[in-house]
Amino acid sequence: MEQQHLTKDDTKQVVDIKKRELDTVEVISNFEAFVELASEWNSLLDKSSANCLFLTHEWLSNWWLSYHAKRQESSLAIITVREAGVLVGAAPIMLNTVKEFCLKVTKASFIGDPTWTTGDFIVAKNTPSALNKLAERLLKLKWTVMELGCIPEASASLSVITEILGSRRMRSSSAPSASSPYLRVESDWESFYAARSTRFKKALRNKQNKIKKAGEYEVHQYRTEEELTRVLPSVMELAKKGWKHQIENSIASDNGNSSFYTAMATRVNRDDFVNIWILSLQSTPIAYEYHFSYNNITYGITADYDTEHKNLSPGSILDFNIVKSKFDESGATYDLGCGDSFYKKNWTKETNRYFNITAYSNSLYGAIVGLIATKIYPAAKRLYRKEAETIDSGK
Template identity: 25%
Template structure:
């Protein structure tokens, strides 16, 4: 296996088809590693999170030039100010990241990467600083093993939970898995919305011509939460639009709204990818809070996902109570760092 470096957006764009093809069979197949997602992320550097950064994607190919591995990296200073190679998508808005490689090629690929990064063509770096890997990722034990081989220091730390729901084939069967009080509460809120004196309906955005306006509406409702309003800088708003467009064109955007009469009351910005539903963000109009439109809409989306045969409902990073009330089970994401024995 030989290692090549992608340092320009033009070179990267040419890889789109083979990138996503490899991802389909990779150890971690998540929407945040899709070519269209990461190029949208790079366009705005994660909503301005990494204004000073350089593209540094490492690829591994065999003697016939078949793509075997991708380390989607960029070079920047990490939050401690050290020169670091980070995973594209880091840190705040991409819930799950990893290298892109089949299980059988993983150790060889990582070994070749570490050899390359110790060589004369490597840029200046002190750390591999990789956030948001699943705690179960095969990358972690392989990287730990190879760090010892190359006289590097490996460290792993748990960052936060990322609850998920394994979906059964029937909505009533799903409801039966919930604690009694939460099952009754979800049913009550869904019935209340369905029987409200003003007509309530939910829909998913399908028309590309309306996408920008619908995302604008979503963002305006997000601003009703003080914390989200502070998050929504001009650059972050542009980032959200870019991700929405990329996911729509990729065929895996599910932008849901619940309307009360003619007014939007709640929304979910989800990804429908690889038989999983990924709950990326949400918004709520406070004036309709007595209707609990957010939980009601989430119930309708869960029901719709089960009817469509989706296998998993990922509630993403964070330990908010509602995730566990809906039956979420914890898994965790971690940060892995590889440090040179004597940082430069």
């Protein structure tokens, strides 16, 4: 029997077929399967323009475990794109079933808190086609409402998703959401501080003089795993004395916060990933800030102080020392966290801006929910306000 030999063209065709067989778009609903992606996920993130703390595997996996894993109404729907078997795209999506307008609604969103954690599609820079594949697969998931929060203003995801939604004639909108002031170290501390307003510096001097009269105070930063494990119990006790704990939003709150911040500080195997700052008065902790460091950016995530010492402005004193310390790190960036709080504007005018995308499915149910959310409910609110104003005016 005559033996047939493959030509170069035949060989190339076989290779191309095998590569195409390894081109996949997959939806991961199993947490263990997501855990196995850790190394690949972070490697992809390093190669993408979306590279930030809130999209690291450590952040996403611990967030899910702390806030959603035990909820029956929540499920993972993480989308991955592979080309020739290599992970080139990922979307950290979750589905939550909630009640809105007395209707049961399934929402698709990024894993995280849409009010302050960055959400985005993660795509390798040399494979932009993966972005379209992620978006197309997202639209095929079973959801009533899609709420993609805190997408960076510069992200390509904004235009791609908006265009696809428009082409499908889906009821949708894009609107500004959070903003996040940041400070980039580009000079020495003396020059930078000299440029702050006279009023701000005077107020800060008064606060510093006041706390000095109250006793000896110290500021310490804790960053190694051993230090964090040792100091965390004290920080949790301090958090319970702060105003945020009164509204169940401190790192010691039992709504998932305690689990999340403990896990991130003691179980994440990354050097200098978490660092905690503490201001102590007479050796007693009275204020703290909980930070993350990633990709040469420090993220100021949360902070609080003992309300018993509110008159000493412990938050301002600690904030001053932290900002000053950043000028020992040439080229560093300090993200002051979401929200345009007045104290942040004393340090910087530069701000990262984010957008939300909301869409409703083309199903009849989705159309009804969309009509209520975008037309009927806003109209009812306007009517209620108008009637309330009429009653207040005595007419």
